[in-house]
Amino acid sequence: MALxxxxxxxxxxxxxxxxxxxxxxxxxxxxxxxxKATSVRVNRQISNVGEDSGxxxxxxxxxxxxxxxxxxxxxxxxxxxxxxxxDRIVAELVIDPSLxxxxxxxxxxxxxxxxxSFERPSDLADFDEAxxxxxxxxxxxxxxxxxxxxxxxxxxxxxLNVHKLFVSTxxxxxxxxxxxxxxxxxxxxxxxxxxxxxxxxNGPCLGPVLERLPTRTPILVDKARHLITATPIEPGVYxxxxxxxxxxxxxxxxxxxxxxxxxxxxxxxxxKQFVGDYVAAPIVSMRDGAASCLSVASYFFDDDGxxxxxxxxxxxxxxxxxxxDLGSASVLGTEPTGNGRRESYKRKAYSRMTNTxxxxxxxxxxxxxxxxxxxxxxxxxxxxxxxxxxWAIQCVAEYGIEIVDGKLTDHYVSPVVISGYVPDLLKSITxxxxxxxxxxxxxxxxxxKEWVRVSDGGPALKARVKLG
Amino acid sequence: xxxxxxLLQQNPQVNDWRILENSTESYELFFIHDQLETVRKTDTCxxxxxxxxxxxxxxxxxxxxxxxxxxxxxxxxxxxSACAKAALxxxxxxxxxxxxxxxxxxxxxxxxxxxSEIAAEVGRAVLAAGHxxxxxxxxxxVFVKKTTVHVQNSRGIDKEQVRHSVAIEAIPTYNGEKxxxxxxxxxxxxxxxxxxxxxxxxxxxxxxxARGVATRPTEGISCPxxxxxxxxxxxxxxxxxxxxxxxxxxxxxxxxPGDLLQTDPQGDRITITMRDHVEGSPAGSYFDADGTALVxxxxxxxxxxxxxxGGSRFAQYLGCEPTGELPICxxxxxxxxxxxxxxxxxxxxxxxxxxxxxxxSDYIGGEVRLAYYFDGTRRIPLTGISISAKLSHVLNxxxxxxxxxxxxxxxxxxxxxxxxxxxx
Numbered sequence: 089m090a091l092x093x094x095x096x097x098x099x100x101x102x103x104x105x106x107x108x109x110x111x112x113x114x115x116x117x118x119x120x121x122x123x124k125a126t127s128v129r130v131n132r133q134i135s136n137v138g139e140d141s142g143x144x145x146x147x148x149x150x151x152x153x154x155x156x157x158x159x160x161x162x163x164x165x166x167x168x169x170x171x172x173x174x175d176r177i178v179a180e181l182v183i184d185p186s187l188x189x190x191x192x193x194x195x196x197x198x199x200x201x202x203x204x205s206f207e208r209p210s211d212l213a214d215f216d217e218a219x220x221x222x223x224x225x226x227x228x229x230x231x232x233x234x235x236x237x238x239x240x241x242x243x244x245x246x247x248l249n250v251h252k253l254f255v256s257t258x259x260x261x262x263x264x265x266x267x268x269x270x271x272x273x274x275x276x277x278x279x280x281x282x283x284x285x286x287x288x289x290n291g292p293c294l295g296p297v298l299e300r301l302p303t304r305t306p307i308l309v310d311k312a313r314h315l316i317t318a319t320p321i322e323p324g325v326y327x328x329x330x331x332x333x334x335x336x337x338x339x340x341x342x343x344x345x346x347x348x349x350x351x352x353x354x355x356x357x358x359x360k361q362f363v364g365d366y367v368a369a370p371i372v373s374m375r376d377g378a379a380s381c382l383s384v385a386s387y388f389f390d391d392d393g394x395x396x397x398x399x400x401x402x403x404x405x406x407x408x409x410x411x412x413d414l415g416s417a418s419v420l421g422t423e424p425t426g427n428g429r430r431e432s433y434k435r436k437a438y439s440r441m442t443n444t445x446x447x448x449x450x451x452x453x454x455x456x457x458x459x460x461x462x463x464x465x466x467x468x469x470x471x472x473x474x475x476x477x478x479w480a481i482q483c484v485a486e487y488g489i490e491i492v493d494g495k496l497t498d499h500y501v502s503p504v505v506i507s508g509y510v511p512d513l514l515k516s517i518t519x520x521x522x523x524x525x526x527x528x529x530x531x532x533x534x535x536x537k538e539w540v541r542v543s544d545g546g547p548a549l550k551a552r553v554k555l556g
Numbered sequence: 557x558x559x560x561x562x563l564l565q566q567n568p569q570v571n572d573w574r575i576l577e578n579s580t581e582s583y584e585l586f587f588i589h590d591q592l593e594t595v596r597k598t599d600t601c602x603x604x605x606x607x608x609x610x611x612x613x614x615x616x617x618x619x620x621x622x623x624x625x626x627x628x629x630x631x632x633x634x635x636x637s638a639c640a641k642a643a644l645x646x647x648x649x650x651x652x653x654x655x656x657x658x659x660x661x662x663x664x665x666x667x668x669x670x671x672s673e674i675a676a677e678v679g680r681a682v683l684a685a686g687h688x689x690x691x692x693x694x695x696x697x698v699f700v701k702k703t704t705v706h707v708q709n710s711r712g713i714d715k716e717q718v719r720h721s722v723a724i725e726a727i728p729t730y731n732g733e734k735x736x737x738x739x740x741x742x743x744x745x746x747x748x749x750x751x752x753x754x755x756x757x758x759x760x761x762x763x764x765x766a767r768g769v770a771t772r773p774t775e776g777i778s779c780p781x782x783x784x785x786x787x788x789x790x791x792x793x794x795x796x797x798x799x800x801x802x803x804x805x806x807x808x809x810x811x812x813p814g815d816l817l818q819t820d821p822q823g824d825r826i827t828i829t830m831r832d833h834v835e836g837s838p839a840g841s842y843f844d845a846d847g848t849a850l851v852x853x854x855x856x857x858x859x860x861x862x863x864x865x866g867g868s869r870f871a872q873y874l875g876c877e878p879t880g881e882l883p884i885c886x887x888x889x890x891x892x893x894x895x896x897x898x899x900x901x902x903x904x905x906x907x908x909x910x911x912x913x914x915x916x917s918d919y920i921g922g923e924v925r926l927a928y929y930f931d932g933t934r935r936i937p938l939t940g941i942s943i944s945a946k947l948s949h950v951l952n953x954x955x956x957x958x959x960x961x962x963x964x965x966x967x968x969x970x971x972x973x974x975x976x977x978x979x980x
Contacts, residue, residue, distance in 0.1 A: 094623065094625060131806060132806070132807075133647075133648075133805060133806060133873075134647045134648075135616075135644075135645050135646070135647065136617070136618075136645065137616075137618055137641040137642070137644050137645055138606075138617075138618035138619040138620065138638065138641055138642075139604075139618075139619055139620050139621055141602070141604045141619055141621055144621045146621070146623045146624075146625075147600060147624075157592045157593060157594060157595055158593065158594040158595070159594070159595050159596070160594060160595075160596040160597075161596070161597050161598070162596070162597070162598040162599070162600055163598070163599050163600065164599075164600050164601060164623070164624035165623075165624035165625050167624075167625060177597075180597050181595055181597055182672050183592070183595055183672070183676075184672055184673060184675070184676030186676055186680065187585075187592050187676055187679070190590060190591050190592045191591065191592045192588060192591040192592060192593045217640075217641050217644060218644055221644050221645075239807040239808070240806050240807050240808055275806075275807065275808045277807075280810075281916075282808075282810050282916050283916050283917075284808075284916060318917070320917070320918070320919060320944075320946065323942070323944055323978045323980045324980070353588055353593075354588050354589070354694050354695040354727070355589075355694055355729070355736070356694055356695060356727060356729075356738060415593070415594070419588075419593075433600075434580070434598055434600050436584070436586065436594060436596055471910070471912075473909035473910045473923075475909070475925065477729075477736065477737060477738045478735075478737050478738070478767075478925070480909065480923060480925055480939075480940070481909075481923075482909035482910065482922060482923040484912055502917050503912065503914055503917050503919055505912060505921055505922060505923070505942065505944065507909070507922075507923035507942045508940075509940065535725060535740060535742070536740075536742055537725070554942065554980070556921055556942045556943075556944040556978070556980060
């Protein structure tokens with residue numbers, strides 16, 4: 089995948105705009121995005137083939153700084169008179185006189201010279217929409233034929249084709265990569281009870297995803313047959329085993345948000361005071377980074393033009409470091425870690441997670457299950473909510489399976505809400521499996537907005553938590 | 557836009573088309589403590605074109621995005637590509653909404669003022685209201701926006717509406733001797749009332765101060781739960797949006813018109829009406845993304861499902877009259893004054909991680925970060941607790957306040973007292 093023709097054609101205009109604005113600001117950068125998202129979707133009654141307009145974007149965002157407050161300007165195009173555009177941008181980025189003296193102080197921004205083009209091989213061009221639609225219809229028909237209680241089946245294949253161009257005084261970077269997410273979702277009804285169940289496949293190339301998704305069909309149908317029998321859980325504190333999805337959710341909500349270093353700047357993260365201290369059991373290690381593994385949040389440079397990192401967050405139970413964007417690093421006087429991400433060119437860059445996970449341990453999953461007299465194995469992320477200031481946590485799982493006398497039973501419970509105090513949860517981890525899965529299909533908001541694609545995961549954990 | 561329409565009209569494969577433009581101008585301020593960290597300005601437009609292609613007895617559609625830099629050749633190629641994709645889709649035929657023109661502004665007192673001035677005014681007001689010897693607003697984001705939505709189609713729809721709004725994200729923080737705690741506040745307003753905004757922030761500063769001294773309960777609590785508008789919006793929104801035409805057509809909603817939402821109501825009966833406008837809500841709209849005019853629709857009446865709502869296409873499939881995709885959930889107030897609801901022992905959940913409402917699993921619950929337990933005489937701040945219940949039981953045992961309020965897409969009781977929760 090080479091840089092898109094659109095961004096290729098704008099390189100010189102970007103250079104010229106950086107130069108023109110450089111007469112007003114010490115630091116100027118421009119990020120150009122050309123992201124095309126497509127969706128092929130079928131269910132029992134309707135189908136759709138086209139762009140996923142919610143994720144498709146094409147435009148530019150400028151970042152400007154002269155040692156105090158940052159300025160950003162988002163716009164659709166930079167075609168035309170560059171000098172006039174620069175004048176317009178400067179004129180429109182006014183600050184009300186009452187706020188001029190209230191601007192923050194930031195350290196000068198390093199703009200290390202770097203000119204490079206990055207690309208990850210992709211097979212998106214090898215498949216046309218007719219092929220994808222036929223594939224979706226085949227899986228949908230198999231699902232609908234599998235059980236009379238399946239009232240609807242939806243199959244979705246989403247592709248994301250990312251091209252980004254970053255230009256500053258000393259940098260000219262571009263990156264080009266793709267990601268594929270596919271899902272099968274069924275609605276299963278038995279009398280007055282109805283449930284929804286899903287299975288997915290994802291990866292950087294379509295071919296393997298198309299091979300993998302149909303293999304999930306029998307698993308999905310079996311899961312639905314069990315979920316329809318699920319009962320509410322009796323609230324209480326239990327020994328649990330988390331599947332990789334829930335492990336990842338805990339990593340994400342417990343310490344991922346808590347080490348986003350723009351939260352350090354705002355004094356919104358308790359973790360700031362705990363760097364160098366034990367925050368988890370000594371068997372726990374955790375990492376984040378666009379370069380830490382290959383998943384949906386793997387890129388070559390972030391939206392601030394900082395190269396992707398692999399950051400060790402927790403090492404043997406001790407909090408080691410946080411993750412930062414360029415702005416928060418410049419205020420804190422630290423090195424940015426390649427975690428500056430935007431929902432789109434229309435939005436601000438914040439410190440954000442990428443691929444976040446617990447590292448594998450040395451236990452066998454079967455031994456972990458066998459070690460529990462009574463508890464639950466918890467599966468599949470529904471949603472979660474962070475509280476980095478006060479280390480409360482809520483993780484909502486789709487379902488759990490009761491463990492009795494060291495064996496998984498047929499008793500499903502749903503939904504399952506994990507809540508509690510982060511250090512209590514992390515320090516209660518006593519076993520970690522030796523396997524490892526990162527789920528590349530998540531998205532994450534900061535507070536209740538600013539959605540970006542993230543992955544999380546890890547091994548299975550054994551912990552003691554409050555379930556409700 | 558004229559060029560796109562011309563190209564669409566020239567393409568013989570295009571049977572119908574829709575163009576949806578969403579333009580946003582914004583001015584944004586980001587504060588850390590009382591310092592200005594970032595100033596942002598945006599001037600962007602997202603324009604999508606949907607083509608509809610009829611083939612045999614089917615209709616297919618496909619959507620693409622128009623870029624500001626697209627040339628006529630680019631656009632012609634995108635139209636042709638979209639036609640090819642639409643021809644793959646074999647859906648039941650449906651007609652687009654037709655014949656309607658409108659150019660309107662949604663009511664707001666923000667129009668005509670400089671966005672930078674409004675943002676600064678809001679910033680100063682929130683920071684001042686949050687100022688306490690023991691705390692303040694640790695982070696504040698202010699988004700002043702003018703959004704213009706314009707929809708046109710091949711059947712004569714040409715509608716445009718302009719919305720002015722200000723969105724505010726604030727983090728009230730209390731710095732105690734032993735620990736610092738925070739709450740999260742988000743407001744989306746079409747009308748700015750600085751006195752009201754300041755009063756809300758001051759109220760939240762009291763709450764966050766309470767969180768600072770809140771403790772985990774030392775013994776079990778069993779009492780009704782009192783929820784206020786922030787959580788009721790989530791509860792009733794979930795019930796309301798289960799009534800969409802799309803879900804009815806896809807057979808994915810649990811209940812149908814005629815079914816009982818409240819099977820054995822022991823308290824107030826629930827009535828929910830989906831509306832186009834409610835005074836004070838920033839979500840008001842004159843039309844939906846297809847240009848269908850919005851017609852208010854009561855979907856639940858006295859605890860019984862009476863109707864579904866939604867846009868033109870799925871209304872046609874179901875043989876119903878379209879109401880448009882109505883944005884606001886209005887719930888009728890109950891018979892009891894809020895003060896009377898608060899007079900009995902209860903647990904008021906002020907701040908939750910996110911109330912989970914699952915109609916399929918018959919579940920309602922979540923983690924509570926700040927609650928006040930009223931034991932009949934004292935109001936005790938609590939933290940570190942969770943609540944859970946069977947949704948169907950709670951719906952049969954709820955009392956709604958007679959006072960109503962507006963919060964985002966919700967207009968309804970300011971408070972409700974719900975029975976049947978486990979508090980743990």
